[in-house]
Amino acid sequence: MALEDRAAAGVTREEGTLGHQRIAFAVMVALFVLAPFVVYPVFLMKALCFALFACAFNLLIGFGGLLSFGHAMFLGTAGYVCAHAAKVWGFNPEFAILFGIVASALLGIVTGLLAIRRQGIYFAMITLALAQMIFFFCMQAPFTGGEDGIQAVPRGKLFGVIDLSNVMVMYFFVLAVFLAGFLLIYRIIHSPFGQVLKAIRENEPRAISLGYRTDQYKLLAFVLSATLAGMAGATKALVFQLASLTDVHWTMSGEVVLMTLLGGLGTVFGPVVARSSLSRWRTISRGWGSGSRSSRARSSWRASSPSAAASSAKWGTG
């Protein structure tokens, strides 16, 4: 695993030329294809879902320059909607995920319209407050199951044929979703649209004077980011067969900010590396607690892993 880190971290730095990125992408795909034969696949799926989440977030901050402190609302909402569609309505997994994505995209449009009215720090606080609103909604709405969340979500059969209850099959499905999202983000960043976004990030007044309607660009970036975050959330709900309040809580929003900062703002591979290494670190640090320390220390070790602090013990799941 250390090798994977080093390889991926190496290419992050050299990013920029197309050739290098192709190689990096090939290496990443190869590693992720081989990884489940070495590492526990459920853990890898978790890493993939969060990596997609971090990439979606990075699209907004790294390329749009907008720091959203409420991205958990998209992750969580899509998770709930997908879980509800799969469990209660009996949707096929692909439709359940699609449904979750649509839900988070709609939410993105509504919240985006509100939030892009302000910039910088205000934008962060507004998204944070809106996310908190969604959190309370999810806690109280009848279909979300309150503090229990939606449990035992069936993974179902993909396209009605492929049974996803097999871990390996599920893994490659998640990998496909992740790669689709990743390539979409890559495409967006390198499109004219992405270039305009960068221009807005660097100098908004100048972009306006060049005739770009920056608000529309920012809104579209926000909605795209929300949609992709929803993709991660919906997939995650199927992987763990669970949609819970942890994914909507504001600490999750904070966590993805930290992830993206750790990987490097505005890089394509950064969030992936950071996300996979951090979930690994967190899993390891949990192991420390159960082994050598007393039982009192064990519960608090989880707390001292900052990202898990407020949410994990409070809402039951980590």
Add this chain to the structure above:
Amino acid sequence: MDTIFGIPTQALFGQLLIGLINGSFYALLSLGLAVIFGLLNIINFTHGAQYMMGAFCAWFLLTKLGISYWWSLVLVPVIVGLVGMLIERAMLKQLYKLDHLYGLLLTFGLALIIQGLFRHEFGSSGLPYEIPPALSGGQNLGFMFLPNYRAWVIAASIVVCFATWFVIERTKLGSYLRAATENPALVQAFGINVPRMITLTYGFGVGLAGLAGVMAAPIYQVNPLMGADLIIVVFAVVVIGGMGSIMGSIVTGFALGVIEGLTKVFYPEASNTVIFIIMAIVLMIRPAGLFGTQR
């Protein structure tokens, strides 16, 4: 029993009182945030953690050192403020030249670390703190029962809020402060030590959070997470009131506390979200906040 709009007066006034209590804490905390934001241009995400530190500090002083509530009211804000100044000197200072967002991120990280450390030490079950004997009991006002301690909290926070407003808006010291908010370089050129003023201001804002923590200790349980969710509501209060506006944060703090209390009576399902809904509406009508001016 008397009713107003079909609601028993007992319940109505009870919720109004709770609303006022919450409003007192919203006002104290958002005031500190506003003061800090005004001068430092930093959104202090650690505010909730510092409020929690205040409560823990009071608990520690009482149970380990036997220092009473009244002394805590003085000592705790000083201690928490000093810790805050240390943080400002050591870390925040490096960030003034960068985008405001970095301040937000640093204080966010600090808040997580502080909360994590306190949970490591004290667990998350919460510790009891006795109401000081002088303030136990209550008054029967005829239409409702008013516990003395709660009346004291409301009165004290109103006094503190308006004293702060007076100092900042009506005294010479306050005028330096406001001038430094407008143009730090010029104020420094007049021979005023702006960096020290910034440090003291941060200490003061954080001290207010500590004070709120002491006052909250007997009402809410002393819990490492007590500030975690509160801070988000306070952020919304600050956005509604207008960032950096002193009077705005005091008035909206109390007003939103009361509105939240009333929502609990008339439509309980929305009581948690009402503040955020108001925030969304305010943002649509007056993006700079009710009392703010567009910068």
